[in-house]
Amino acid sequence: MNSPSPLRIGLAGLGTVGAGVVRLLDTNAALVARRAGRRIEVSAVSARDRARARGIDLGRFAWEDDATALAARDDVDCVVELVGGADGPALTLARATLAARKPFVTANKAMLAHHGLALAQAAEEAAVPLKFEAAVAGGIPVIKGIREGAAANELARVYGILNGTCNYILTRMEHERLGFAEVLADAQRLGFAEADPTFDIEGIDAAHKLAILASLSFGTRIDFAGVATQGIAAVTAGDIDHAATLGFRIRLVGSAAVDDGRLMQRVHPCLIPLGHPLAAVEGPLNAVVAEGNFVGRLFFQGRGAGEGPTASAVVADLIDIARGEAGPAFAMPVAALAAMAPADPGDSVERCYLRVTVQDRPGVLAELTAALRDAGVSIESLIQRGVGEDGGVFVAMVTHVAKGQAVAAALKAMAAGSSLTAAPVMMPIIER
Ligand code: HSE
Numbered sequence: 528m529n530s531p532s533p534l535r536i537g538l539a540g541l542g543t544v545g546a547g548v549v550r551l552l553d554t555n556a557a558l559v560a561r562r563a564g565r566r567i568e569v570s571a572v573s574a575r576d577r578a579r580a581r582g583i584d585l586g587r588f589a590w591e592d593d594a595t596a597l598a599a600r601d602d603v604d605c606v607v608e609l610v611g612g613a614d615g616p617a618l619t620l621a622r623a624t625l626a627a628r629k630p631f632v633t634a635n636k637a638m639l640a641h642h643g644l645a646l647a648q649a650a651e652e653a654a655v656p657l658k659f660e661a662a663v664a665g666g667i668p669v670i671k672g673i674r675e676g677a678a679a680n681e682l683a684r685v686y687g688i689l690n691g692t693c694n695y696i697l698t699r700m701e702h703e704r705l706g707f708a709e710v711l712a713d714a715q716r717l718g719f720a721e722a723d724p725t726f727d728i729e730g731i732d733a734a735h736k737l738a739i740l741a742s743l744s745f746g747t748r749i750d751f752a753g754v755a756t757q758g759i760a761a762v763t764a765g766d767i768d769h770a771a772t773l774g775f776r777i778r779l780v781g782s783a784a785v786d787d788g789r790l791m792q793r794v795h796p797c798l799i800p801l802g803h804p805l806a807a808v809e810g811p812l813n814a815v816v817a818e819g820n821f822v823g824r825l826f827f828q829g830r831g832a833g834e835g836p837t838a839s840a841v842v843a844d845l846i847d848i849a850r851g852e853a854g855p856a857f858a859m860p861v862a863a864l865a866a867m868a869p870a871d872p873g874d875s876v877e878r879c880y881l882r883v884t885v886q887d888r889p890g891v892l893a894e895l896t897a898a899l900r901d902a903g904v905s906i907e908s909l910i911q912r913g914v915g916e917d918g919g920v921f922v923a924m925v926t927h928v929a930k931g932q933a934v935a936a937a938l939k940a941m942a943a944g945s946s947l948t949a950a951p952v953m954m955p956i957i958e959r
Contacts, residue, residue, distance in 0.1 A: 530565075531564060531565040532565065533565055533566035533567065533568045534563070534565060534566070534567045534568070534604050534605055534845065534848060534849040535568055535569075535570040535602050535603055535604045535605070536552075536567065536568065536569045536570060536603065536604070536605055536606070536607055536845065537569075537570065537571045537572070537573075537591075537597030537598070537600060537603035537605070537606045537607070538569050538571070538572045538573070538588075538597075538606075538607045538609070539572075539573045539574075539594035539597055539606065539607065539608050539609060539610050539616075539617075539620055540573075540574060540594075540607075540608065540609030540610040540611070541572060541574035541579075541581055541583075541585075541609075542574075542609065543833070543834045543837075544609045544634060544661070544834060544837040544838060544841070545572075545574065545607075545609040546581045546582065546583055546834065547834035547835060547837060547838030548569075548607065548609070548838045548841050548842060549569060549583045550582075550583060550834075550838070551835075551838045551839065551842050552567055552568070552569060552842065553583075555842075559842065559846060562846055563845070563846045563849035563850055564849060564850055565849055567842070567845050567846070567849055569588055570588065570589060570600070570602040570603055571588055571589035571590070571591055571597055571600055571602065571603055572585065572588045572589070572590060572591070573590070573591040573592065573593065573594040573596070573597055577590060589602070594608075594610060594616055594619075594620050595616070595619050595620050595623045597620065597624075598620060598623035598624040598626075598627045598629060599623070599627060603629065604629060604630070605629055605630040605631070605632065605845065605848055606620065606624040606629060606630075606631050606632070607632045607633070607841060607845070608620050608621060608624075608631065608632070608633040608634075608635060609633075609634055609635075609841070610635070611634075611635055611637070612635070612637065612638070613635075613637040613638050613640070613641045613642070614638070614641070614642075617633070617635050617638050618638055618642060621633065621638065621642075621646055622646075622649065625646065625649040625650050625653050625655065625657070626649070626653070628653040628654070628655055629655060630655045630656045630657075630658070630848045630853075631646075631650065631655070631656075631657050631658070632658045632659070632841060632844045632845060632848070633657075633658075633659050633661075633662060634659070634661035634662050634837055634840070634841060635659075635662060636659075636662040636663060636732070636735040636736050636739060637726075637732075637735050639659055639662055639735070639739050639749070640734070640735035640736075640738045640739060640749060640751040641751060643739065643742070643749045643856070643857070644748055644749055644857075644861055644864070646856070647855065647856040647857055647861050648861045650856055651855065651860060651861060655853070656844075656847070656848055656853035656854075656856075657856040658844035658847065658848065658856070659739070659844070659856070660840040660841070660843055660844050661837045661840035661841045661844070662736070662739060663689070663736040663739050663740055663815075664687070664689060664736065664813040664814075664815055664827070664829070664831045665691075665813060665829070665830055665831040665832045665833065665836040665837045665840060666829050666830050666831070666833075666835070666836025666837060666839045666840055667813055667814075667815065667827045667828065667829040667830075667831065667836075667840075668827070668840070668843065669740070669815045669817075669827045670739075670743065671843070672815075672817070672825065672827055673685070673740070673743050673744055673817055673858075674743055674854075674857075674858045676825075677817060677819050677822055677825060678858060679821065680819025680820055680821050680822050681819065681820040682744040682745060682817055682818060682819050682820075683784060683785075683818045683819075683820065684782070684783070684784040684816075684817070684818045685740050685741065685744040685782070685783050685784075685815065685816070685817045685818075686780055686781060686782030686783065686784075686815070686816055686957070687780065687781060687782075687805065687813065687814050687815035687816055687827075688778055688779065688780060688805060688808050688812070688813050688814045688815075688831075689732070689733040689736040689737060689740075689779075689781045689794075689813060689815070689831070690727055690730070690732050690733040690736075690779055690813075690831070691719075691810075691811035691812065691813055691830075691831040691832050692714065692719060692720045692721075692724060692727035692728065692732075692811070693727060693728060693730075693733070693758075693759050693779040694778065694779065694808065694809070694810065694811060694812060694813070695714055695719050695720075695810050695811040696710045696711055696714055696720070696728070696759065697759060697762065697767070697777055697778060697779065697796075698809045698810055699713075699714075699810075700762070700764055700767055701767045701771070701776065701777070704764050704767075704768070705764060706763065706764055707759065707760060707762060707763065707764075711724065711728065719811060728758045728759055728760055729756070729758035729760070730756040730757055730758040730759070730779060730781075730794040730795075731756060731758075733756075733779060733781045733794045734751065734754040734756045734781065734792075734794045735751065736781065737754055737781035737782075737783055737792055737794060738750060738751040738753075738754055738792065740781075740783065740815070741783035741790065741792050742857050742864065743857055743858050744783065744817060745783070745785050745790065745865075745867070746857075746858065746859055746863065746864055746865060747785075747790055747864060747865050747866070747867045748861075748864045748865065748866050748867070749857075750790060750792065750867070750869060753790060753792055753869035754781075754792040754793065754794060755792065755793040755794070755795075755872045756793070756794045757793075757794065757795050757796065758779070758794075758796075759779050759796050761796075761950075761952050762777055762796050762952075762954075763882075765882070765912075765921050765923075766880075766882055766923070766952065766954075769882070769910050769912075769921075769923035770798050770880060770923075772910060773798075773880075773908060773910070773923075773925055774800060774801055775798035775799055775800055775801065775806075775880070775956065776798070776799050776801065776806040777796055777797070777798060777799075777954065778796070778797060778799050778805055778806070778808070779794065779795070779796050779797075780794070780795060780796075780797040780799070780805065780957060781793070781794040782794075782795075782797075782957070785867065786870050786874070787870075788867070788868075789867060789868050789869060789870035789871075790867040790868070790869055790870060791869075791870035791872070791875070792869065793872055795954065795955055796954050797954055797955050797956065797957050798880045798925075798954055798955070798956045798957070799956075799957050800956075800957075800958070803957065803959070804816070804826050804828075805957070808828060811830070811831065811832065811833075812828060812829065812830060812831065813828070813829065813830070813831030813832075814826065814827060814828040814829075815827045815828075871931075871932075872931055873930070873931040873932035873935060874930070874931060874932070875930070875931040875955065876928055876929070876930050876931075877928060877929075877931075877955050877956060877958070878907065878925060878926055878927060878928055878929070878955075878956040878958070879925070879926045879929065879934050879953055879954065879955055879956060880923065880924070880925055880953070880954045880955075880956060881923070881924045881925075881926065881934070881938070881951060881952070881953055882921070882922070882923050882924075882951065882952045883895060883922050883924075883941060883947055883949075883951045883952075884919035884920065884921050884922070884947065884948045884949045885919055885920050885922060885946045885947055885948060886919060886920070886945075886946050886948060887919070887920045888946075891920070891946045892911070892922070894941070894944055894946055895922060895924075895941055895946075898937045898938075898940035898941045898944075899924075899926070899937045901936075901937070901940065902933045902934070902936040902937035902940065903929070903933050904926050904927075904929040904933050904934055904937050905926065905927040905929070906924050906925070906926060906927070907924075907925045907926060907927045908924065908925045909922065909923070909924045909925075910922070910923045910924075911923075919947075919948035919949065925956070934953060935953075938951045938953060
């Protein structure tokens with residue numbers, strides 16, 4: 528009997544993850560072939576710098592200077608894109624691959640957040656798979672978990688820690704009582720944070736991932752522009768300390784839900800009760816919670832980045848393709864995805880943490896509590912501690928359940944007074 532023909536890969540991008548895919552396919556070749564039913568082999572590669580030391584033998588692969596050429600090669604059945612960037616060469620390659628009616632695998636969450644629906648449409652028209660397990664939460668099989676394992680459920684909510692850089696920074700600030708800038712600088716020196724960490728610390732990377740998860744979870748069209756996004760730069764060691772005193776940890780959380788026919792998507796530093804599973808997620812780990820109407824709460828945790836975990840996710844997609852398992856990219860045909868208007872973040876009803884720094888003079892606390900009273904927001908607990916870095920008094924409060932618009936009105940009234948020495952900070956509390 529003839530052995531089945533291998534699945535031949537064109538691999539674009541030979542950075543950490545690309546080199547990891549080559550290493551995984553070498554190391555686990557026999558196991559992968561048994562699971563996939565045929566061998567999976569790289570036949571051609573493309574990267575910016577051919578000479579760079581990667582610890583892998585590139586001499587056995589054909590080389591293309593222009594990644595787009597991979598799509599047209601006769602010895603490439605399927606293209607893997609690990610170049611990155613929402614537009615530019617990655618998008619050109621995606622379009623060329625799908626136009627050539629070949630399966631496309633990517634780890635590129637920015638491209639999917641911006642162009643995912645158009646690419647999914649092109650994949651449907653070409654009747655080929657578009658796969659992206661590595662794009663959200665690295666090695667955690669959360670795309671498969673939601674798209675396949677939980678496919679029979681109506682999902683009410685999906686949320687989690689989607690950025691390892693921010694989680695690493697926040698947990699180090701917590702354990703070592705250091706400031707944000709100091710930990711960020713150290714994280715860059717150690718290679719945990721990019722030289723330009725803007726997308727990570729401003730929450731944009733988490734927002735890309737959340738927009739993809741929300742579409743998969745709720746059957747809605749991807750709406751990256753509808754994600755209300757706030758990063759972690761304003762979180763101080765004092766906030767972390769006060770949150771701990773009140774029984775919480777601070778994490779950057781992306782959360783999405785359908786509320787009254789509207790899609791709520793937001794990325795925010797949040798307070799999480801110590802007993803919640805997300806509060807135990809430390810360092811660069813990622814975690815995702817999804818709630819289904821039959822399965823209940825699912826909790827996924829693992830490594831969200833790095834060579835091994837991300838290569839693991841990419842090759843899982845390749846195994847599916849080699850087996851002939853496909854299905855629509857976003858769990859249903861693009862035409863079936865609902866266009867849902869974004870929810871107003873001000874409509875959220877929840878407890879909040881508020882931090883204000885004020886001048887140390889008589890009556891200041893009364894001004895703060897009056898602003899909250901006038902907006903109809905009730906205080907559950909309050910901590911005031913001595914003189915802060917800017918000479919102000921640090922006041923941390925937890926409110927009772929209140930509407931976002933009311934809390935915003937109270938903060939606006941406080942900021943309009945003469946007592947504040949810095950902009951106030953609000954972080955929602957995740958209860959369960
Ligand atoms: N920069 C991302 C993070 C990893 O810090 O989680 C890739 O998505």
